[in-house]
Amino acid sequence: MKKIREQLRSIYEKHTPSIKLPMVVIAIVFCMIPLMIQGRVLSSSSRQAQIDRRIIDVQNQCQILSNRMSRNGYLTNSVVDNGSIDSELSTLADLFNGRILIVNSGFRIVKDTFSLSEGKICISEEIIRCFQGENTNRYDTRRHYFILAIPIPEYVQAADGMTAGKTAGVMLVTASTESMFELEESLNERASLFQLMAFVVLAILIFTVVNVLMRPFESLVASVGHVTEGNLDEDIEEDTYRETKEISGIINKTLEKLKALEQSRQEFVSNVSHELKTPITSIRVLADSLMGMEDAPKELYQEFMQDISDEIDRESKIIDDLLNLVKMDKASPESNFAPVQINGLVEMILKRLRPIARKRNIELIFESMREVTADVDEVKFSLAVNNLVENAVKYNKEDGWVRVTLDADHKFFYLKVADSGIGIPKELTERVFERFYRVDKARSRETGGTGLGLAITKSVVLLHHGAIRVESQEGEGTTFTVRIPLIYIP
Numbered sequence: 001m002k003k004i005r006e007q008l009r010s011i012y013e014k015h016t017p018s019i020k021l022p023m024v025v026i027a028i029v030f031c032m033i034p035l036m037i038q039g040r041v042l043s044s045s046s047r048q049a050q051i052d053r054r055i056i057d058v059q060n061q062c063q064i065l066s067n068r069m070s071r072n073g074y075l076t077n078s079v080v081d082n083g084s085i086d087s088e089l090s091t092l093a094d095l096f097n098g099r100i101l102i103v104n105s106g107f108r109i110v111k112d113t114f115s116l117s118e119g120k121i122c123i124s125e126e127i128i129r130c131f132q133g134e135n136t137n138r139y140d141t142r143r144h145y146f147i148l149a150i151p152i153p154e155y156v157q158a159a160d161g162m163t164a165g166k167t168a169g170v171m172l173v174t175a176s177t178e179s180m181f182e183l184e185e186s187l188n189e190r191a192s193l194f195q196l197m198a199f200v201v202l203a204i205l206i207f208t209v210v211n212v213l214m215r216p217f218e219s220l221v222a223s224v225g226h227v228t229e230g231n232l233d234e235d236i237e238e239d240t241y242r243e244t245k246e247i248s249g250i251i252n253k254t255l256e257k258l259k260a261l262e263q264s265r266q267e268f269v270s271n272v273s274h275e276l277k278t279p280i281t282s283i284r285v286l287a288d289s290l291m292g293m294e295d296a297p298k299e300l301y302q303e304f305m306q307d308i309s310d311e312i313d314r315e316s317k318i319i320d321d322l323l324n325l326v327k328m329d330k331a332s333p334e335s336n337f338a339p340v341q342i343n344g345l346v347e348m349i350l351k352r353l354r355p356i357a358r359k360r361n362i363e364l365i366f367e368s369m370r371e372v373t374a375d376v377d378e379v380k381f382s383l384a385v386n387n388l389v390e391n392a393v394k395y396n397k398e399d400g401w402v403r404v405t406l407d408a409d410h411k412f413f414y415l416k417v418a419d420s421g422i423g424i425p426k427e428l429t430e431r432v433f434e435r436f437y438r439v440d441k442a443r444s445r446e447t448g449g450t451g452l453g454l455a456i457t458k459s460v461v462l463l464h465h466g467a468i469r470v471e472s473q474e475g476e477g478t479t480f481t482v483r484i485p486l487i488y489i490p
Contacts, residue, residue, distance in 0.1 A: 019214070020207075020210050020211070020214060023210050023214075024203065024206050024207050024210055027206045027210070028199070028202060028203055028206060031202055031206075032195075032198075032199060032202070035195065035198070036195070047180075050177075050180050051139060051146070051177060051180070054096075054146075054175070054177060054180065055137055055139070055146055055148065058096050058098075058146075058148060058173060058175055059135070059137070059148055059150065061092060062092070062100075062148060062150050062171055062173055063150055065085070065088060065089065065092065065171070066150050066151070066152045066153075066171050067153075068085065069085055069102075069152050069171075070152055070153050070154065070155050070168070071155055072085065073155075074102070074152070074169075075102070075104050075105075075110065075152060075154070075168045075169045086111060089102070089111060089113055090113050093113040093173075096173075096175040096176075097175065097176045097178070097179060098145070098173060098174050098175030098176055099112070099113055099114050099173075099174045100112075100113045100171060100172070100173050100174075101113075101117065101122060101171075101172040101173075101174075102152070102169060102170075102171055102172075103122050103127055103169055103170045103171075103172060104168065104169045105131070105167070105168055105169060107121050107122060107123050107127065108120070108121055108122075109121075109122050110169070122172070124172075126138065126147055126149035126170075126172065127149055127170050127172060129149065130149035130150070130151050130167070130170045131151070131167050131170065133151065133167065135148075135149070135150060135151065136148070136149045137149070144176065144177045144178055145174060145175060145176045145177060146174075146175055146177065147172065147173070147174050148171075148172070148173040148175075149170055149171070149172055149173075150170070150171040150173065151167045151169075151170060151171075152167065152168050152169040152170060152171055153166070153167055153168065154166055154167070154168035215240075216238050216240035216241055216244045217244060219238055220236065220238045220244055220247060220248065223236045223238065224236065224251060227251075227255065235252050235255070236248045236251050236252055236255075276315065276318060276319075279311040279312070279314045279315040279318070280311075280315065282307070282311045283308050283311045283312070286304050286307050286308050286311075287308065289304065290304050318452075322452065324383065324452075324456050335377045335380065335463065336377050336378070336379070337375045337376060337377050337488045338375065338376075338378070339373050339374070339375055340373065340374060340375075340376050340378050340381070341371070341372075341373050342372040342373065342374055342376070342406060342413060342415075343368050343371055343372060343406060345378065345381070345382060345385075346366060346368075346385060346404060346406060346415070347366060349382060349385050349386050349389060350364050350366055350389065350404065352386075353386070353389055353390060353393060356390070356393055356394075357393045357402065360393070360396065360398055360399075360400075361398060361399045362393055362396050362398075362399070362400050362401060362402060363400075363401040363402070364389075364393075364401075364402050364404070365401060365402065365403040365404065366404050366406075367403065367404070367405045367406070368406045369405070369406060369407040369408075370406075370407065370408055372406055372407075372408045372413045372486075373486075374408075374413050374484060374485070374486045374487075374488075375485075375486070375487055375488035376464060376484065376488070377460075377463070377464070380460045380463065381460060381464065381484075383456065383457075383460060384456070384457040384460035384461060384482070385415065385417075387453040387454065387456060387457045388417040388457060388480050388482075389402060389404060389417055390453070391453060391454070392417055392418075392419035392421065392478070392480075393419075395419070395421045395422055395478075396419050396420060396421040396422075397420060397421060397422070400419065400420040400421060401419070401420050402417065402418070402419045402420075403416075403417075403418045403419075404416070404417050405418070408486065411485065411486060412466075412483050412484060412485055412486060413483075413484055413486055414481065414482065414483050415481075415482040415484075416479060416480070416481045416482075417479070417480045417482075418477065418478070418479040418480075419477050419478055419479075420476075420477045421477050421478060422474070422475065423472045423473050423474040423475050423476050423477055423478055424470070424472040424474065424478055425474050426472070426473075426474070429470050429471075429472055432454050432470060433454050433455055433457075433458045433468075434455065435451065435452055435455045437451055461482055461484065464484045464485070464488065465484070465485055465488065465489070466482060466483050466484035466485065467482075467483050468480060468481070468482050468483075469481045469483075
């Protein structure tokens, strides 16, 4: 199953799509959709305008013919020859590709340009409304035709001439708009071809623009790839866009951290080798000296053996500190957090260190502002406090003092270790937590220091999600302040 997942991941990595494709697609969609919507809207409005013009045109011509029919007595005078009007009706119907019915007041069809329904009764909503004096029209969108009902008035003789009287009949016109739609379809085909050409041109243009826009990012990727091959000393400079400039800055900062980490690793390996080799070298020199002496005095022999024992103790302490540091550096070190009474724990550590302080006449002072109970790993926290207090004693002046202060608020507890010792130069305070770093190398070796104590202390504090700060003035003393949450949250 694991092998299958790895194969799928490998396939995905090989076929991971470029961001260019979605950028091109999105740009085309956002450009083409408005064009298509605009085309649809224009086509719809143009179609309606053409239909309206056709209806008005047919209505005007039929109205003129209706007036002529009224004056000639087309429906009221059977003696009059209506051949010319019939011919004109047929011509008009052919012109509009439609059909014209002339209906009299008895709803009988007296003229049909198709010659199919003459003499038949025709009753419809349009005819009834027209007899009531309304000009009506209706468009059938499904079948693409319109119906017009135009009244034919009955003219009567009056003192001032002929005047229109009641409605004598109705001219019912049915006209098709198919020819208009055929023309529209032809235009739509041309428009579709134009849109296709525009789509191709737009796609090429957008793809070209996207390629140009993506070049700085491709250059950035190439630079990062070059760095991943091991060229950590090369800075990445890509400031074409603000985004690429920010990414370059972040990568360069990461590279600086990697270089610092690599340098720290090399220094650590070098320091470990040196620190482990020094006691062994001393033991070797002492042992060779003893072996080279014939009949060495017992006192000298015991002195050399004591020196060898001291060097072995020093080697053992270095190894123990290294093991502690390795445990702290693990991603998930084994920890046992539990509520601990901090006041009692600190008092116990100070009690253990008082004999060392007494040898140099150094006063250990413990100031407890309040009772503090917090979630800590007792073993690791004890190690950190022991390192701080022991350093304060070892690097102190004769007849000096070490003051340990414990306080707390609603969220954190604070442990402060201040001494009257030799102090640390201001420019070196940030380096005291580095592994194997010693402010005074000669004195550190005299006191048995390994240079790992403060590094271990800082790791323990960070493990507790806390912080440690150092304040010092050369020749006047040093103060370490530790802040740790009262409640440990993993």
